[in-house]
Amino acid sequence: MPRATMALGATISEPLPRSIFKKFVLMLCSLLMSLYVFYCLADRCHTMPGPIIGGSEEEEGGSLVSELGQGQSVKRKRLLQRGQPGIGRSMAPGGSGAGSEPVSTLTLLGEGSKKLPQAIIIGVKKGGTRALLEFLRVHPDIRAVGAEPHFFDRNYEKGFDWYRDLMPRTLDGQITMEKTPSYFVTKEAPARISAMSKDMKLIVVVRDPVTRAISDYTQTLSKRPDIPTFESLTFKNRTTSLIDTSWSAIQIGIYAKHLENWLLYFPIGQILFVSGERMITDPAGELGRVQDFLGLKRIITDKHFYFNQTKGFPCLKKAEGSSKPHCLGKTKGRTHPNIDQEVVQRLREFYRPFNMKFYQMTGLNFGWDN
Numbered sequence: 614m615p616r617a618t619m620a621l622g623a624t625i626s627e628p629l630p631r632s633i634f635k636k637f638v639l640m641l642c643s644l645l646m647s648l649y650v651f652y653c654l655a656d657r658c659h660t661m662p663g664p665i666i667g668g669s670e671e672e673e674g675g676s677l678v679s680e681l682g683q684g685q686s687v688k689r690k691r692l693l694q695r696g697q698p699g700i701g702r703s704m705a706p707g708g709s710g711a712g713s714e715p716v717s718t719l720t721l722l723g724e725g726s727k728k729l730p731q732a733i734i735i736g737v738k739k740g741g742t743r744a745l746l747e748f749l750r751v752h753p754d755i756r757a758v759g760a761e762p763h764f765f766d767r768n769y770e771k772g773f774d775w776y777r778d779l780m781p782r783t784l785d786g787q788i789t790m791e792k793t794p795s796y797f798v799t800k801e802a803p804a805r806i807s808a809m810s811k812d813m814k815l816i817v818v819v820r821d822p823v824t825r826a827i828s829d830y831t832q833t834l835s836k837r838p839d840i841p842t843f844e845s846l847t848f849k850n851r852t853t854s855l856i857d858t859s860w861s862a863i864q865i866g867i868y869a870k871h872l873e874n875w876l877l878y879f880p881i882g883q884i885l886f887v888s889g890e891r892m893i894t895d896p897a898g899e900l901g902r903v904q905d906f907l908g909l910k911r912i913i914t915d916k917h918f919y920f921n922q923t924k925g926f927p928c929l930k931k932a933e934g935s936s937k938p939h940c941l942g943k944t945k946g947r948t949h950p951n952i953d954q955e956v957v958q959r960l961r962e963f964y965r966p967f968n969m970k971f972y973q974m975t976g977l978n979f980g981w982d983n
């Protein structure tokens with residue numbers, strides 16, 4: 614047999630020589646490594662699950678780690694557009710306090726800095742605050758922390774450095790925001806926020822207090838199915854029809870009373886009232902008002918929304934940092950239980966004077982009593 618044929622025969626029948634096999638494994642490893650590096654550069658490699666700071670909200674806020682990660686992609690895109698070589702990713706705080714963040718490439722390259730918020734969505738619980746924040750985040754000049762920090766109610770003793778550390782990095786001209794709906798009903802919150810910044814822009818999403826109360830109850834019911842009925846919790850005494858105003862679901866809806874507390878520290882012009890109802894029927898209109906209030910160009914318009922028939926709510930055609938349509942999660946837009954219409958009527962009567970006062974204070978008729 615000729616030598617060449619013999620050699621070929623040997624190659625086919627014998628296993629790959631060790632050195633070739635080693636090279637192959639090495640190449641495969643480096644290929645996988647490069648893929649991982651690219652994946653990280655695309656800002657998708659989160660090695661640690663992030664803490665969710667306890668809040669009223671279950672799933673929408675997500676972890677602080679993923680929130681910060683998402684934000685960085687947008688900034689990176691903007692930097693790349695400007696031709697700056699910003700690459701890298703900052704690690705989110707472990708919820709432990711100021712100074713816990715390792716120095717990242719972004720920090721070294723000076724890509725923005727963490728700032729205390731200049732605008733806060735302070736309420737109200739179940740008003741539509743998540744929808745507003747998610748929609749606002751589409752704006753390139755807004756950067757927001759997704760999870761609720763609860764700084765001015767539950768975590769105040771942790772200090773401003775802790776609070777600042779939760780915030781995403783911002784470039785000059787970008788507004789840092791957060792939302793914690795319980796601030797609106799927290800007695801200490803106005804004084805504390807004012808002590809931090811007298812210029813703070815405050816946003817309150819309000820919704821018909823009766824539907825809000827039912828929404829609040831629906832959320833609690835989803836977590837604790839054995840709670841008493843809405844009807845029995847509403848009244849101190851069913852026969853006298855005396856409303857139990859100590860029940861938080863009822864209390865929160867007395868907007869005029871809570872607002873009085875804020876007006877001791879902030880002029881009314883520094884507070885924007887957003888209609889929770891119009892956030893559903895005309896999100897672009899409400900977002901227009903919010904952008905004006907924040908002194909931003911009206912970038913978010915009706916082109917950003919579509920009405921999702923299955924969800925029954927407006928959704929984003931493209932979410933922040935993504936090209937995909939995005940609706941809020943299943944904890945937003947829950948089906949409410951049927952409530953005895955007599956009880957609903959009684960609650961409407963109860964809220965009417967407070968609503969009137971609220972319309973008068975804000976100069977806006979929200980139409981809950983028409």
Ligand SMILES: Nc1ncnc2c1ncn2[C@@H]1O[C@H](COP(=O)(O)OS(=O)(=O)O)[C@@H](OP(=O)(O)O)[C@H]1O
Nearest residue numbers: 738739740741742743744828926927941945946947
């Ligand atoms: N676009 C869109 N998609 C889904 N849901 C929407 C939207 N806009 C407003 N809403 C209403 O938001 C209600 C929840 O309010 P919050 O986000 O403020 O709730 S929370 O306090 O943060 O838990 C939620 O209340 P429920 O319907 O009772 O679940 C919704 O009615």
